[in-house]
Amino acid sequence: MGILEVKGVNKRFGGLQALGDVNLSVAENTVHAIIGPNGAGKSTLLNCLVGKLIPDTGSVMFDGQSVLGRKPHEINQMGISRVFQTPEIFGDLTVLENVLIPCFAKRDGAFRMHAFETVAHERDIVAKATQMLDDVNMADKKDMHAASLSRGDKRRLEMAMCLVQEPKLLLLDEPTAGMARADTNNTIDLLREIKEKRDITMAIIEHDMHVVFSLADRITVLAQGTPLVEDIPEKIKGHPKVQEAYLGQAHG
């Protein structure tokens, strides 16, 4: 029994079958990659997991509970954090504040009227956030405007914001999309480090085979909205069906 269990999920947009009978199981403390060509339904699947879309049929169970019908913030509170394709951070806030917010969310839940406390007086939380920034090597930038960070640093910051919540499951939506090779390698290093240092389950949606094979414990290949195969990376590499699906676009 995995921490995330997707069973028989279907999703149609008008006449288009975006997801057809998707079954997926992500085991605890593994890195599970979902790959597939453009339009394979990877993003739709992800959106079904985080509450942005509701599947037409099927079930999505996380940690023994259904996520269906819950709002994104509720699902996050269950322990799923998400990293976006283009980093979603609080641009107008400082780097430290960016990390403080998930800390508060973790401690206080989805809403708390803490209008009469002072951020600076929440020493535990500030310490935790500072420690997290230290972990991702951003401690020296903690007073900078998040919007003025480099793209790599934004990604790093977003990752820190997710990790500081100590999620049970971290979803990554093409974390290296549009990155230069060097940046991609940095990201791979960062993720590998996270994987080694923490007990965390990750589900990665990715285009870039290099990233996938460097990180994943298991891989699901999605094509036209249906899982094609699921296996360990070594088996996937030479799999004929995968070759077929990726024909002509082996590396995105």
Place this chain on the structure above:
Amino acid sequence: MFGLSSKDTRFLLIVVFLTLATPILLQPFPEGSSLAQFNAGYPDLMQKFAIFGIFAIGFNILFGLTGYLSFGHAAFLGVGSYTVVWMYKLLGYNVLPGLVLAVIVSALFALLIGFISLRRSGIYFSILTLAFAQMSYNLAYSVLTPITNGETGLQVYSNDPQILMGENSPTSPHLFGIVMRESTQFEVGGWLFTLNNGYYFCAVIAILAFYLSLRIFRSPFGMMLRAIKTNQTRMNYTGLNSRPYTLAAFVISGMYAGLAGGLLAAMDPLAGAERMQWTASGEVVLMTILGGAGTLMGPVLGAGFIKYFENIFSKINDGVLHAWFAFLPDGLEDLVVALIHPFVGKGWHLTLGILFMLVVIFLPGGLVEGGQRIARLFRSKKTKTAGPGGRNRDHQPKPAPHVAE
């Protein structure tokens, strides 16, 4: 002190000092001098500064922090005023019950409007709030005349119950016998200063309101609100429900507005329906943007700026102009007066419009940015003389602009 950092404490103390010294600071010109026209240290205007300051501070908690632009906050102002006057009519002239109730009623009203309006964001939210406020205004002006006394404005009549009125109770708004419109005056040389009870009552409340807003700005709650303004998607995927946060901000700012409206009636026992019109909502938007949205002091400055114009510039008529330029030769005097004439007196709107444009074009951060630029100019001069040590400033990573100042 007061749960604030030392910098904020200093800031607060400066604000307290400025507020308490306002009656003196706003009378820079001696009585009888030709510039006395520009003195603003008379009770009504000072009260307006404090009250609209409160209104704008509250509005800024919503707009400045969350970015939700409400075009209907005047409705809460009006509700606050009506509540207070109704309390005068039913209970008596003590302002306290009315003010407390004004805050409660406006909070409920804001809860209702906010609950519905916050289902949408952006301009759709603005139009929803505008629609509610305009409906309130139109109804208050006409159909609800039995409750609001319509165009004339709600006021106290001699046959009202006023059940708490004793034999010797003051017959105008008071706080346990301290009558709001009483003043103490003193003269120093040619200067005349008026210390008005009502003003100091408003000033104390304004300081409390400011302190509260300072605390909110520095609180996790305030940080959440700023986060909503920046990125709601991330907010939601961080496990935070933005709706109750925005609703709380909306209600808080509605309470500020209700308090301000209540104070208007506490200073002057009449509540007019125009207080709820969209122009009044627009005014607080302009005050906030003009001063600097999202900054602590900006909205207060903006409020002061607009009220000063409305009350001082509108009173400069041709007679006054002629008196100023009487020293010029006749022809020149007439020419100068004719040139200035369109901009003052009944033309004060024109000047205000031009200033709006100038400020927003040249000072995108509002008046506060103007102040900061001047301060920076001052500072850079200082650092130049202080030697090379100060120069490093510019090369450090740019710190996030602090929301204070």
Place this chain on the structure above:
Amino acid sequence: MTNSTFTRRGVLKTGAVTGAGLALPTIFTSSASAFTNEPTGNTVTFGFNVPQTGPYAEEGLDELRAQELAVEHINGIGDGGMLNTFTSKALDGTGILGKKVQFVTGDTQTKSDAARAAAKSMIEKDGVVMINGGSSSGVAVAVQSLCQEAGIIFMAGLTHSNDTTGKDRKANGFRHFFNAYMSGAALAPVLEKAYGTERRAYHLTADYTWGYTQQESIQSFTEALGWQTVNNVLTPVGAGDFSSYIAPVLNSGADVLILNHYGGDMVNSLTQAVQFGLRDKQVNGKNFEIVVPLYSELMAEGAGENIKGVFGSMNWNWQLQDAGTKAFVQSFGQKYGRPPSNSAHTCYVQTLLYADAVARAGSFNPCAVAEALEGFEFDGMGNGPTLYRAEDHQCFKDVLVMKGAENPTTPFDTLEVVEITPRAQVEYAPNHPMFGGDEASLGQCNSGA
């Protein structure tokens, strides 16, 4: 140290010269004052609170012209205007009680709040002893109650609602202008003569206090004639387009449309009613007619030729032929190149009446002034013999019934006087139910002491 309810200026504003106030190194000067803003120097300040911005700005401008002229006449500048024809001779053109009059102005914006703020500023900052002006009843009532609280005299400008001297009457407030009741009383006989007693009236009424009182008055008078009231429809203020209110009128069986509108609303509703061709129609075998109970010159100018033949009432008109009117028109016309409007007239007269009352009372004390005004009978101000009634501070005088002129030669004679309704015909008891009944009371005069 002085404790005062409303500020009083010990030091005078006399232009550029800084007088004794600066020279004396006094700290904590104290001087007891008998009443609010007691003038101590050789000048006294009036406050003219008129709409300078907003829809009635033009009317406010004309009021301001007249007030300025009145001040000149009181101070002995110019030809003296109505002071020459005024029956009371207490004013001699040397100011009031030896003090020169100066004035400050405020902008009411035709909003109660703004008007009160402007009035307060004039009382607190400029130390005025009297406020005059205004162009709407809401503003008048609001400022009147403020003056009552402050302890100064309010001489209302253009305010036509019954409430101003009815349920909202105040001891410190005085109204020279006529009211909705008088309009009804004056119009009814003329309407009877012109349109007969078998008429069916349809009212369009501005949806606010003034509209209600005027509609109530006109309805009661026309019904007394035997007219029926088909309907009374409330229209939003500033609606702009009244077509959806006007269109159903013809089919309602009504043959007279009564427009209880003022200002821009009146210009638009009348223009649009004419555009709908109402006045070319026949209903019940009679010509369809339109009545505008309250006229003003500026609105008539705005409505242009649409007002031809439309009846209405006015407080005063420059075309009157009495000596007072002639003197005022001459004086005003010389200075400004145009004849005065009736709101200008009422503000001018009110300023003179106040000054005269002070001179007769020998004091600026508002209570003394009020006493001098109460029950004061005078003539020579253009309205014939006039009484300032003590019970409600309303002036009683002749009322003019006007009609849109068929062939105006200048922009100023768009209206012509049809009848001068004698004062006796428009009088009523102070406790008339439309004026607050027995409950209405002036309260106590407040001098602010």
Place this chain on the structure above:
Amino acid sequence: MDAILLQILNGLDKGSAYALIALGLTLIFGTLGVVNFAHGALFMIGAFCAVTMQRILGLSFSQVDPTKTDFLGNPLKVQVPYVESWFGPEVGGAIIDWSVPIAIVMAIPVMIALGFAMERGLIKHFYKRPHADQILVTFGLAIVLQEIVKYFFGANPIQTGAPDMFAGSFDFGVLMGFDPNVIIYPYWRMVYFLFALVIIGGVFAFLQFTTFGMVVRAGMADRETVGLLGIDIDRRFTIMFGLAAAVAGLAGVMYTPILSPNYHMGMDFLVLSFVVVVVGGMGSLPGAVLAGFLLGILQSFASMNEIKSIIPGIDQVIIYLIAIVILLTRPRGLMGRKGVMED
């Protein structure tokens, strides 16, 4: 039935004005992404073009008429318009009578020039600024414009009549078999409605069938991409601003016989037109037109006595009520696109 027909007719011309103003507002918003609070002022300036034309055509010289006297008792100076003395009272009078339609000729270049000047001189610098700044600066501009007009024309409403030919009203009722006087409709309002249809049709045709229009529509959908194609989209957007100003101005010119213009009429229409635009859906041209007519007609219905007697004051709040209902049921208005103006 007849009452409903009557109110539909009345709603049409009110709706025409709303639709025209909202159309211009949406053009500016859709192309430039600018919230233009000065749009009402443009409508007002248009109306004052008609007033100006009336004044120009009515330019007069004085002739002393010794038989009459003015209010001061001096001999009356009669004002004789130049056009009447040039062309004779018949033709001259007719020219003056037609000053509102003639004003269109003046309004088009004036409004386009004003639009260009506004866009190049001011709005251009605000594309990248927050909407709040745009609101403040255009609101300031609106105040300035209206104060300038007030300075020259005063605060009173100014009568600008329609040509005599269009005076009076047409009896639709008789045409449809009702009694006379049941459904009457002024000729000028018909003219206005037709005029609005022509303008709206013209704008849509322009955007639909010209290359210029196609580029602009593409730009409205995705400005950056069009910019990448090497098309000078900025220049076209300037022209669009001029066009929007002209639409607002023409709406104002032709509205003057219905509503005597005064300097603050722009502000009166501003709030309403924003409600219309938002109800239609920000950035949607058909939405703006649809919402304009819809709100106009519903407002007319709400003014009916039958409805007012059930819900007093409904005519004063109907527009806002509809706006609330529509925005709560259709998050982006009637025809709004996703993601526009939601931040």
